[in-house]
Amino acid sequence: MNIQQDFFAFFGLPTAYDIDTRELTSRFRELQKQLHPDRHAHLSEREQRLAVQYTAYLNEAFNVLKSPLSRAQYLLKMRGVDTTNESSVKLDPMFLFGQMELRESLEEAKNAADAEAQLESMAETAGVEVAALADQFSKLILDGSDAALSSAETLVRKMQFAVKLQNEIEQAENELDL
Numbered sequence: 001m002n003i004q005q006d007f008f009a010f011f012g013l014p015t016a017y018d019i020d021t022r023e024l025t026s027r028f029r030e031l032q033k034q035l036h037p038d039r040h041a042h043l044s045e046r047e048q049r050l051a052v053q054y055t056a057y058l059n060e061a062f063n064v065l066k067s068p069l070s071r072a073q074y075l076l077k078m079r080g081v082d083t084t085n086e087s088s089v090k091l092d093p094m095f096l097f098g099q100m101e102l103r104e105s106l107e108e109a110k111n112a113a114d115a116e117a118q119l120e121s122m123a124e125t126a127g128v129e130v131a132a133l134a135d136q137f138s139k140l141i142l143d144g145s146d147a148a149l150s151s152a153e154t155l156v157r158k159m160q161f162a163v164k165l166q167n168e169i170e171q172a173e174n175e176l177d178l
Contacts, residue, residue: 003054006078007061017075017138021066028062068134069163072156075141079149083156091157099161106165110172119173126166133159 008015011027033039035058040051064070073083102122109118133155140152 003057007065007074010057010061011065013065015075015078017071017134017141019065019071024062024065028058031058068130069156069159072134072137072141072152072159076149076153076156079144081149081153083153083160089150089154089157091154095158099165102165103168106168106172110175116173116176119169119176123166123169123173126162126169130159130162130166133162 003010006015008019011024011031013019013024013027032055035051035054037048037051037055040048043051064074076083106119106122109115109122112118137152137155137159140148140155
């Protein structure tokens with residue numbers, strides 16, 4: 001095991017946006033069994049500490065690769081583009097205005113008589129948006145040119161908004177269940 005490798009290599013997967021998540025989960029479980037600190041309790045303190053480090057790395061790698069947004073951010077980071085900090089990328093004002101309208105619609109939906117149906121509809125729409133952005137990102141990251149990476153960064157920024165909206169919708173649906 002080498003925690004200096006990138007997350008894809010650690011799992012023995014190709015460095016690509018489109019990965020087989022079932023294979024990822026299967027390899028995660030296999031590695032989890034091998035690396036779990038309890039399996040190394042009889043070894044030296046150093047080896048126990050390494051087992052804990054490997055397990056932490058395994059969990060981080062799995063969480064990043066299983067999330068389409070995090071996986072996209074990681075692929076860009078591997079190419080020198082960090083999308084987790086404030087951006088110099090300027091998003092289209094119409095896109096930003098649309099995001100404001102979506103947040104207003106979410107607030108209205110929470111208080112509507114048919115809140116559950118409206119939130120479900122919004123969740124479906126947000127899911128379609130995330131899937132479309134992910135599909136576009138997948139094509140751009142394969143290109144690898146500077147122009148494609150710049151466009152991929154913009155898509156990831158938009159995906160961040162869409163995923164945040166999905167989370168807010170889910171939270172609103174959970175609050176209805178209380």
